[in-house]
Amino acid sequence: MSIMSRALAFAGAAALLTSVAQAAELKVGYSLSQDSHYGVGATAFGEELEKLTDGKFTIKQYPANALGGEREMVEGAQIGTVDVVITSTGPVGNFVPETLITDIPFLFKGYEHAHAVLDGPIGQEILDKFPEHGLIALAWGENGFRNLTNSKRAVKTPADAEGLKIRTMENQVHMEAFKEFGILPTPMAFPELFTALQQGTVDGQENPIGVILSAKFSEVQEHLSLTNHVYSPALIILSPVVWDGLTDEEKDAFRQAAKTAAAAMRKKVRDDAENGVAVLKEQGMTVTEEVDRAAFEAELEPLMAKYAEQFGADRLDAIRNHDH
Ligand code: EAX
Numbered sequence: 001m002s003i004m005s006r007a008l009a010f011a012g013a014a015a016l017l018t019s020v021a022q023a024a025e026l027k028v029g030y031s032l033s034q035d036s037h038y039g040v041g042a043t044a045f046g047e048e049l050e051k052l053t054d055g056k057f058t059i060k061q062y063p064a065n066a067l068g069g070e071r072e073m074v075e076g077a078q079i080g081t082v083d084v085v086i087t088s089t090g091p092v093g094n095f096v097p098e099t100l101i102t103d104i105p106f107l108f109k110g111y112e113h114a115h116a117v118l119d120g121p122i123g124q125e126i127l128d129k130f131p132e133h134g135l136i137a138l139a140w141g142e143n144g145f146r147n148l149t150n151s152k153r154a155v156k157t158p159a160d161a162e163g164l165k166i167r168t169m170e171n172q173v174h175m176e177a178f179k180e181f182g183i184l185p186t187p188m189a190f191p192e193l194f195t196a197l198q199q200g201t202v203d204g205q206e207n208p209i210g211v212i213l214s215a216k217f218s219e220v221q222e223h224l225s226l227t228n229h230v231y232s233p234a235l236i237i238l239s240p241v242v243w244d245g246l247t248d249e250e251k252d253a254f255r256q257a258a259k260t261a262a263a264a265m266r267k268k269v270r271d272d273a274e275n276g277v278a279v280l281k282e283q284g285m286t287v288t289e290e291v292d293r294a295a296f297e298a299e300l301e302p303l304m305a306k307y308a309e310q311f312g313a314d315r316l317d318a319i320r321n322h323d324h
Pocket residue numbers: 031032070087088090143169189190206207208211232
Protein backbone atom coordinates (compact mmCIF):
# COMPACT_ATOMS: atom_id res chain seq x y z
CA MET A 1 0.00 0.00 0.00
CA SER A 2 1.37 3.40 -0.92
CA ILE A 3 1.66 6.02 1.73
CA MET A 4 -1.10 7.91 0.00
CA SER A 5 -3.56 5.07 -0.02
CA ARG A 6 -2.68 4.19 3.57
CA ALA A 7 -3.44 7.79 4.50
CA LEU A 8 -6.74 7.62 2.63
CA ALA A 9 -7.68 4.34 4.26
CA PHE A 10 -6.86 5.80 7.63
CA ALA A 11 -8.87 8.93 6.92
CA GLY A 12 -11.78 6.76 5.81
CA ALA A 13 -11.64 4.67 8.95
CA ALA A 14 -11.39 7.79 11.09
CA ALA A 15 -14.41 9.32 9.35
CA LEU A 16 -16.34 6.13 9.91
CA LEU A 17 -15.37 6.07 13.55
CA THR A 18 -16.38 9.68 14.01
CA SER A 19 -19.76 9.12 12.41
CA VAL A 20 -20.36 6.01 14.51
CA ALA A 21 -19.27 7.88 17.61
CA GLN A 22 -21.71 10.65 16.74
CA ALA A 23 -24.71 8.35 16.31
CA ALA A 24 -26.96 9.72 18.92
CA GLU A 25 -30.18 9.22 20.78
CA LEU A 26 -31.62 12.67 21.38
CA LYS A 27 -33.58 13.59 24.48
CA VAL A 28 -36.87 15.18 23.44
CA GLY A 29 -38.81 16.89 26.23
CA TYR A 30 -42.32 18.37 26.38
CA SER A 31 -44.96 19.24 28.95
CA LEU A 32 -47.91 17.11 27.85
CA SER A 33 -48.74 13.41 27.81
CA GLN A 34 -47.51 11.24 24.97
CA ASP A 35 -50.98 10.99 23.39
CA SER A 36 -51.13 14.81 23.05
CA HIS A 37 -50.33 16.94 19.99
CA TYR A 38 -46.77 17.31 21.31
CA GLY A 39 -46.41 13.54 21.55
CA VAL A 40 -47.73 13.14 18.01
CA GLY A 41 -45.23 15.80 16.89
CA ALA A 42 -42.32 14.19 18.73
CA THR A 43 -43.06 10.79 17.20
CA ALA A 44 -43.27 12.25 13.69
CA PHE A 45 -40.02 14.14 14.31
CA GLY A 46 -38.19 11.01 15.45
CA GLU A 47 -39.41 8.85 12.58
CA GLU A 48 -38.56 11.40 9.92
CA LEU A 49 -35.16 12.24 11.41
CA GLU A 50 -34.19 8.59 11.68
CA LYS A 51 -35.23 8.02 8.07
CA LEU A 52 -33.46 11.09 6.70
CA THR A 53 -30.20 10.36 8.55
CA ASP A 54 -30.20 6.60 7.90
CA GLY A 55 -30.63 5.83 11.55
CA LYS A 56 -27.80 8.03 12.78
CA PHE A 57 -30.17 10.10 14.92
CA THR A 58 -32.96 8.57 16.98
CA ILE A 59 -34.98 10.09 19.79
CA LYS A 60 -36.16 9.20 23.24
CA GLN A 61 -39.26 11.00 24.43
CA TYR A 62 -39.64 12.58 27.87
CA PRO A 63 -43.31 13.58 28.05
CA ALA A 64 -45.30 15.18 30.87
CA ASN A 65 -42.62 17.52 32.25
CA ALA A 66 -40.21 14.66 32.94
CA LEU A 67 -37.35 17.07 32.15
CA GLY A 68 -38.96 20.02 33.98
CA GLY A 69 -41.31 22.82 32.99
CA GLU A 70 -41.02 24.59 29.66
CA ARG A 71 -38.75 27.33 30.99
CA GLU A 72 -36.41 24.75 32.51
CA MET A 73 -36.36 22.65 29.34
CA VAL A 74 -35.43 25.69 27.25
CA GLU A 75 -32.63 26.43 29.70
CA GLY A 76 -31.57 22.81 29.34
CA ALA A 77 -31.41 23.20 25.57
CA GLN A 78 -29.19 26.25 25.97
CA ILE A 79 -26.63 24.33 27.98
CA GLY A 80 -27.08 21.00 26.21
CA THR A 81 -28.67 18.87 28.94
CA VAL A 82 -31.83 18.63 26.80
CA ASP A 83 -31.47 18.09 23.05
CA VAL A 84 -34.91 18.95 21.69
CA VAL A 85 -37.79 20.80 23.32
CA ILE A 86 -41.30 21.03 22.02
CA THR A 87 -42.73 24.00 23.87
CA SER A 88 -45.40 26.65 23.71
CA THR A 89 -44.09 30.17 23.27
CA GLY A 90 -45.21 30.76 26.89
CA PRO A 91 -41.81 31.20 28.55
CA VAL A 92 -39.80 31.57 25.34
CA GLY A 93 -40.16 35.37 25.26
CA ASN A 94 -37.96 35.46 28.35
CA PHE A 95 -35.16 34.04 26.20
CA VAL A 96 -36.01 35.38 22.75
CA PRO A 97 -38.09 38.57 23.18
CA GLU A 98 -38.84 38.61 19.44
CA THR A 99 -41.38 35.78 19.94
CA LEU A 100 -43.57 37.94 22.23
CA ILE A 101 -45.36 39.56 19.32
CA THR A 102 -46.97 36.21 18.53
CA ASP A 103 -48.47 36.08 22.04
CA ILE A 104 -50.75 39.10 21.60
CA PRO A 105 -54.40 38.10 22.10
CA PHE A 106 -56.78 38.34 19.13
CA LEU A 107 -53.87 38.95 16.76
CA PHE A 108 -54.39 35.82 14.66
CA LYS A 109 -57.86 35.41 13.22
CA GLY A 110 -57.76 31.68 12.76
CA TYR A 111 -55.52 28.67 12.14
CA GLU A 112 -54.94 29.48 8.45
CA HIS A 113 -53.95 33.03 9.30
CA ALA A 114 -51.49 31.89 11.96
CA HIS A 115 -49.94 29.28 9.68
CA ALA A 116 -49.58 31.72 6.78
CA VAL A 117 -47.77 34.26 8.98
CA LEU A 118 -45.55 31.83 10.86
CA ASP A 119 -44.63 29.80 7.77
CA GLY A 120 -43.80 32.98 5.82
CA PRO A 121 -41.05 35.60 6.12
CA ILE A 122 -42.36 37.06 9.39
CA GLY A 123 -42.21 33.69 11.11
CA GLN A 124 -38.81 32.90 9.62
CA GLU A 125 -37.39 36.21 10.79
CA ILE A 126 -38.33 35.32 14.35
CA LEU A 127 -36.82 31.83 14.07
CA ASP A 128 -33.62 33.43 12.77
CA LYS A 129 -33.27 35.41 16.02
CA PHE A 130 -32.83 32.30 18.18
CA PRO A 131 -29.08 31.74 17.65
CA GLU A 132 -28.36 35.20 19.07
CA HIS A 133 -29.95 33.95 22.27
CA GLY A 134 -28.13 30.63 22.41
CA LEU A 135 -30.88 28.48 20.91
CA ILE A 136 -31.85 26.94 17.59
CA ALA A 137 -35.50 27.05 16.50
CA LEU A 138 -36.11 24.37 13.87
CA ALA A 139 -39.74 25.19 13.08
CA TRP A 140 -42.99 26.60 14.39
CA GLY A 141 -45.19 23.88 15.80
CA GLU A 142 -48.60 24.40 17.34
CA ASN A 143 -50.38 24.41 20.67
CA GLY A 144 -53.67 25.96 19.48
CA PHE A 145 -56.23 28.65 20.31
CA ARG A 146 -56.59 28.99 24.06
CA ASN A 147 -59.85 28.80 26.03
CA LEU A 148 -60.67 29.82 29.57
CA THR A 149 -61.68 27.31 32.24
CA ASN A 150 -62.57 28.02 35.87
CA SER A 151 -64.23 26.56 38.93
CA LYS A 152 -66.52 29.48 39.78
CA ARG A 153 -68.94 30.44 37.02
CA ALA A 154 -69.81 30.40 33.33
CA VAL A 155 -67.89 33.16 31.56
CA LYS A 156 -69.46 34.80 28.54
CA THR A 157 -68.36 38.43 28.90
CA PRO A 158 -65.43 40.26 30.51
CA ALA A 159 -67.80 41.20 33.36
CA ASP A 160 -68.19 37.49 34.13
CA ALA A 161 -64.41 37.07 34.20
CA GLU A 162 -63.85 40.06 36.47
CA GLY A 163 -62.01 39.19 39.66
CA LEU A 164 -61.23 35.58 38.76
CA LYS A 165 -57.76 34.46 39.75
CA ILE A 166 -56.40 32.84 36.63
CA ARG A 167 -53.08 31.11 36.10
CA THR A 168 -51.24 32.51 33.12
CA MET A 169 -48.08 31.31 31.50
CA GLU A 170 -44.85 33.03 32.53
CA ASN A 171 -45.36 35.50 29.72
CA GLN A 172 -45.35 39.28 29.99
CA VAL A 173 -47.79 39.87 27.15
CA HIS A 174 -50.33 37.40 28.53
CA MET A 175 -50.11 38.82 32.04
CA GLU A 176 -50.68 42.37 30.80
CA ALA A 177 -53.59 41.35 28.61
CA PHE A 178 -55.29 39.35 31.34
CA LYS A 179 -55.21 42.35 33.63
CA GLU A 180 -57.14 44.28 30.99
CA PHE A 181 -59.78 41.54 31.04
CA GLY A 182 -60.30 42.30 34.73
CA ILE A 183 -58.68 39.02 35.69
CA LEU A 184 -56.05 38.59 38.41
CA PRO A 185 -53.20 36.98 36.47
CA THR A 186 -51.09 34.50 38.38
CA PRO A 187 -48.05 33.35 36.42
CA MET A 188 -47.14 29.77 37.19
CA ALA A 189 -45.19 26.97 35.55
CA PHE A 190 -47.41 24.34 33.93
CA PRO A 191 -46.23 21.39 36.10
CA GLU A 192 -47.70 23.13 39.17
CA LEU A 193 -51.02 23.91 37.56
CA PHE A 194 -53.09 20.77 38.16
CA THR A 195 -52.47 20.87 41.91
CA ALA A 196 -53.06 24.62 42.06
CA LEU A 197 -56.45 24.12 40.41
CA GLN A 198 -57.26 21.18 42.65
CA GLN A 199 -56.39 23.09 45.82
CA GLY A 200 -58.08 26.29 44.67
CA THR A 201 -54.88 28.35 44.73
CA VAL A 202 -56.18 29.72 41.44
CA ASP A 203 -59.77 29.71 40.13
CA GLY A 204 -58.87 28.82 36.60
CA GLN A 205 -56.49 28.65 33.68
CA GLU A 206 -56.58 28.90 29.91
CA ASN A 207 -55.27 26.48 27.33
CA PRO A 208 -56.15 24.88 24.00
CA ILE A 209 -58.68 22.03 24.02
CA GLY A 210 -55.93 19.47 23.40
CA VAL A 211 -54.08 20.58 26.54
CA ILE A 212 -57.25 20.67 28.67
CA LEU A 213 -57.93 17.10 27.53
CA SER A 214 -54.45 15.66 27.92
CA ALA A 215 -53.82 17.34 31.29
CA LYS A 216 -57.23 16.11 32.54
CA PHE A 217 -58.30 19.55 33.73
CA SER A 218 -61.96 18.46 33.57
CA GLU A 219 -61.25 16.66 36.86
CA VAL A 220 -60.57 19.98 38.59
CA GLN A 221 -62.49 22.57 36.54
CA GLU A 222 -66.24 22.97 36.09
CA HIS A 223 -66.63 25.69 33.44
CA LEU A 224 -65.16 25.94 29.97
CA SER A 225 -65.66 29.08 27.84
CA LEU A 226 -64.75 28.92 24.19
CA THR A 227 -62.98 32.27 24.31
CA ASN A 228 -60.33 31.39 21.69
CA HIS A 229 -58.72 34.59 22.95
CA VAL A 230 -55.19 33.94 21.82
CA TYR A 231 -53.35 31.69 19.40
CA SER A 232 -50.64 29.69 21.13
CA PRO A 233 -47.78 28.76 18.83
CA ALA A 234 -45.34 26.04 19.71
CA LEU A 235 -41.70 25.78 18.77
CA ILE A 236 -39.41 22.88 18.07
CA ILE A 237 -36.19 23.98 19.69
CA LEU A 238 -32.81 22.29 19.34
CA SER A 239 -29.80 22.66 21.57
CA PRO A 240 -26.96 24.54 19.84
CA VAL A 241 -24.65 21.90 21.33
CA VAL A 242 -26.25 19.36 18.96
CA TRP A 243 -26.60 21.79 16.06
CA ASP A 244 -22.95 22.84 16.07
CA GLY A 245 -21.87 19.24 15.56
CA LEU A 246 -24.04 18.66 12.48
CA THR A 247 -23.08 18.65 8.82
CA ASP A 248 -25.08 20.91 6.49
CA GLU A 249 -26.91 17.89 5.18
CA GLU A 250 -27.84 16.82 8.70
CA LYS A 251 -29.02 20.35 9.50
CA ASP A 252 -31.39 20.10 6.55
CA ALA A 253 -32.62 16.73 7.85
CA PHE A 254 -33.36 18.24 11.27
CA ARG A 255 -35.25 21.14 9.70
CA GLN A 256 -37.21 18.79 7.47
CA ALA A 257 -38.07 16.47 10.36
CA ALA A 258 -39.27 19.49 12.37
CA LYS A 259 -41.54 20.55 9.51
CA THR A 260 -43.01 17.07 9.38
CA ALA A 261 -43.52 17.21 13.14
CA ALA A 262 -45.23 20.60 12.91
CA ALA A 263 -47.68 19.32 10.30
CA ALA A 264 -48.55 16.31 12.47
CA MET A 265 -48.95 18.55 15.51
CA ARG A 266 -51.24 20.95 13.68
CA LYS A 267 -53.45 18.13 12.50
CA LYS A 268 -53.84 16.77 16.03
CA VAL A 269 -54.53 20.26 17.44
CA ARG A 270 -57.33 20.66 14.87
CA ASP A 271 -58.79 17.23 15.62
CA ASP A 272 -58.83 18.01 19.33
CA ALA A 273 -60.35 21.47 18.81
CA GLU A 274 -63.11 19.94 16.67
CA ASN A 275 -63.84 16.80 18.65
CA GLY A 276 -62.54 17.51 22.15
CA VAL A 277 -65.29 19.84 23.40
CA ALA A 278 -67.82 17.00 23.21
CA VAL A 279 -65.44 14.81 25.21
CA LEU A 280 -65.00 17.50 27.87
CA LYS A 281 -68.81 17.81 28.12
CA GLU A 282 -69.06 14.05 28.64
CA GLN A 283 -66.45 14.41 31.38
CA GLY A 284 -68.81 16.84 33.11
CA MET A 285 -67.67 20.30 32.08
CA THR A 286 -70.26 23.01 31.50
CA VAL A 287 -69.38 24.64 28.19
CA THR A 288 -70.17 28.24 27.24
CA GLU A 289 -69.97 28.31 23.46
CA GLU A 290 -71.42 31.78 22.78
CA VAL A 291 -68.67 33.97 24.19
CA ASP A 292 -68.73 37.73 23.53
CA ARG A 293 -65.27 37.76 21.98
CA ALA A 294 -65.67 41.29 20.62
CA ALA A 295 -66.15 42.55 24.18
CA PHE A 296 -62.97 40.82 25.33
CA GLU A 297 -61.07 42.21 22.36
CA ALA A 298 -62.36 45.71 23.10
CA GLU A 299 -60.87 45.48 26.61
CA LEU A 300 -57.43 45.30 25.02
CA GLU A 301 -57.82 48.60 23.18
CA PRO A 302 -55.75 50.58 25.74
CA LEU A 303 -52.89 48.07 25.51
CA MET A 304 -52.66 48.21 21.74
CA ALA A 305 -50.92 51.60 21.72
CA LYS A 306 -48.28 50.17 24.01
CA TYR A 307 -47.88 47.08 21.83
CA ALA A 308 -47.59 49.24 18.71
CA GLU A 309 -44.72 51.04 20.37
CA GLN A 310 -43.09 47.89 21.74
CA PHE A 311 -43.34 45.76 18.61
CA GLY A 312 -43.80 48.35 15.86
CA ALA A 313 -47.16 49.36 14.40
CA ASP A 314 -45.95 48.25 10.95
CA ARG A 315 -45.12 44.78 12.16
CA LEU A 316 -48.46 44.39 13.90
CA ASP A 317 -50.28 45.55 10.75
CA ALA A 318 -48.19 43.22 8.60
CA ILE A 319 -49.43 40.33 10.70
CA ARG A 320 -53.03 41.53 10.95
CA ASN A 321 -53.32 42.20 7.22
CA HIS A 322 -51.38 39.13 6.09
CA ASP A 323 -53.08 37.06 3.37
CA HIS A 324 -54.28 33.63 4.29
O1 EAX B 1 -47.38 23.89 26.05
O2 EAX B 1 -48.06 26.27 30.03
C1 EAX B 1 -49.01 26.14 29.26
O3 EAX B 1 -50.15 26.50 29.58
C2 EAX B 1 -48.80 25.54 27.90
O4 EAX B 1 -49.85 25.87 27.06
C3 EAX B 1 -48.71 24.03 28.05
O5 EAX B 1 -47.61 23.73 28.85
C4 EAX B 1 -48.50 23.37 26.68
